[in-house]
Amino acid sequence: MDRKNFIYKVGDEIIEEKEALKDLGVWMSSDCNFKEHIALTAKFGRRMSGWLLRTFKTRAPEHLLPLWKTLVVSKMEYACQLWSPHRINEIQELEQVQRVFVRRIDRDSNNYWERLKNLQLYSLQRRRERYIIIYAWKILEGTVPNPSPGDFRAQHHPRFGRTCARKAVSSCSQRIKTIQAESFFGAGPRLFNCLPRDIRDLKGVSTEAFKRRLDKFLTSLPDEPPIPHGPTSRGAASNSIIDQLQYLKCEQRCGSGGSPDWPW
Structure with a gap:
């Protein structure tokens, strides 16, 4: 019906x-x-x-x-x-x-x-992604309620350290999959997992200590948000932390730039 x-x-x-x-x-x-x-x-x-x-x-x-x-x-x-x-x-x-x-x-x-x-x-886009990361970390630390304990959870790997797992949506339309992927439950794990291991593995510290370490990392990344009729010479696919970090990693691997002080 x-x-x-x-x-x-x-x-x-x-x-x-x-x-x-x-x-x-x-x-x-x-x-x-x-x-x-x-x-x-x-x-x-x-x-x-x-x-x-x-x-x-x-x-x-x-x-x-x-x-x-x-x-x-x-x-x-x-x-x-x-x-x-x-x-x-x-x-x-x-x-x-x-x-x-x-x-x-x-x-x-x-x-x-x-x-x-x-x-x-920070650009407003970067600030929003920063807040998503902080909230994801708080859930993993148990300092705020977990809306979906069975799905949104920490997983540990001896090589990669702590990451955030989220159960994938299956048997639904592409529209529903997109909504889920761009929601906090999709964006939160993606953003958290792209961070350097030393940040992801921070446990038992205050929220302010986590923010300071996160901000030190974020200031090393370009912040180039999309704006109408603005500059378009960004090297990364987008201004998202994920894409900016991926672009800088690629630059380092290719030997075409980057900094020896990148924290990953």
Whole structure:
């Protein structure tokens, strides 16, 4: 039977079907793509960054960046482990908010990627992936609840160290497989497992200690997010930590660059 023919009730009250519904601060789409939430998040970021620039005359990074991170970025990243986008246009829509803001406080460069370096900022895409990694590590450490203990789990190998395992989805449509692959349960293990072994094997340390070690590693990777009409000379297939790391490893193996200080 077609799902549209089903009627759901609580007692005698019919539950109305909606395309999107807000639950604990996140707009859940009926097709699991979070497009409403991403659009509203970008709209909020544009509005708040505009308010900051109108309210404060200073353009000094040491004054505006703490306000940006506290009042804008913290709200734009709420529950991003759940809804972090994988579509290029949605990544660009969110990244454009920060791009416009930093353009007003760093006029030494016309390149967004260079401005991120000058201001020692992560792109919003890199920040979301960082939070996914941290949450995956917390699950493996048992400091936060595991939504799927039978599937999302640690596995240990004498050669490769600790990795994060996730049961693969089978016997379903390609659309469902894509949703699963791009969800936290797909992206979390992929991002965690691409890290150097010394980070993956960190156990029994504080979250702050793990973050410091992770940040030391992430600052060694290029951060080149996709932006509309922006630079396109990225060597890696995408700005994802996975692709940037793979590209740098390939460069090292081919002897065409890289650094002797890479931590892998």
